[in-house]
Amino acid sequence: CLPDFLSRYANDIDDDLFEIDYGLENKQSILASMVLRSHTNRNRAPMTSDSLNDDSFPPVSSTSSIPPNAPSSTTFSPNTFDPSKLKVEQDSDPVIQAILSRIRHRFDVPTFVLKHDLLYKLIRPSRRSKHKLEVIYLPQSMTASLVQTCHDDPMTGAHFSFDRIYNKIRRLYWWPRMKATIKYYLDSCMSCKQFNISRHKKFGHLRPISPPDGPFLLIGIDYCGPLKSTPRENKYVLVITDYFTRHIVAVALPNCTAETTAQALFNEYFCRYGIPAVILSDQGSHFRNNSWLISNI
Numbered sequence: 001c002l003p004d005f006l007s008r009y010a011n012d013i014d015d016d017l018f019e020i021d022y023g024l025e026n027k028q029s030i031l032a033s034m035v036l037r038s039h040t041n042r043n044r045a046p047m048t049s050d051s052l053n054d055d056s057f058p059p060v061s062s063t064s065s066i067p068p069n070a071p072s073s074t075t076f077s078p079n080t081f082d083p084s085k086l087k088v089e090q091d092s093d094p095v096i097q098a099i100l101s102r103i104r105h106r107f108d109v110p111t112f113v114l115k116h117d118l119l120y121k122l123i124r125p126s127r128r129s130k131h132k133l134e135v136i137y138l139p140q141s142m143t144a145s146l147v148q149t150c151h152d153d154p155m156t157g158a159h160f161s162f163d164r165i166y167n168k169i170r171r172l173y174w175w176p177r178m179k180a181t182i183k184y185y186l187d188s189c190m191s192c193k194q195f196n197i198s199r200h201k202k203f204g205h206l207r208p209i210s211p212p213d214g215p216f217l218l219i220g221i222d223y224c225g226p227l228k229s230t231p232r233e234n235k236y237v238l239v240i241t242d243y244f245t246r247h248i249v250a251v252a253l254p255n256c257t258a259e260t261t262a263q264a265l266f267n268e269y270f271c272r273y274g275i276p277a278v279i280l281s282d283q284g285s286h287f288r289n290n291s292w293l294i295s296n297i
Contacts, residue, residue: 086118095140146169209280215244216273219269221281222282242273
């Protein structure tokens, strides 16, 4: 197998390839300049008009090499949303016509306005905004085509996420349950389900804890120890915390078994403050044992 610079050498006679001196000196191991394709082209004789004939070049076809019925490499889906049909579709929408009837009869409709023969919805761009923005009330018959255009069409959509599609539409249009409509369409998109793979790690089992409605309904229990033994031979402290009042009850115990934990909870907490609705623990063996008193209540 020849080296790369030898395989590119422009020489028609392969047998003479090994008889060419490439300027390699064995004593000092100096690599001279290599004769490559670019150097060979300089030594070639210039081409004249006599050396050229019609047989030197292949015939050029006058017809295209691409079949007439060949499919295009890039296809664009048609834009099915037509803003010029807004007036016609609003006239045929019963909900919009009911609102327009109230406006024409001078009823107070503070969130809608009739402008250029079209019904507009007055919305606030943000919660802190003082002015209201006029956006077109989109008829129900045109909602699907608009969401499809903003999400699927390669010129305007490119299968963006819910936030980008919603913020893009809400600046110009509005209709009832707009978020639910957009979310339902995005959840049913097969391309998004197939190619939009989440790169995030799976969420754990921990969830935010809702605050309790009153005192002594949600408590947390945990052990502290083993500590230095007391004269009563107590080495552990059972800490009981109420999440509503932050009231803490500490009980000194000689051990942290399930039977001792159940007896301490019953005598020191349940009999004084009542039985809570929820008890949080670290799932230790002394809290998950079947002999625990709470499992028998």
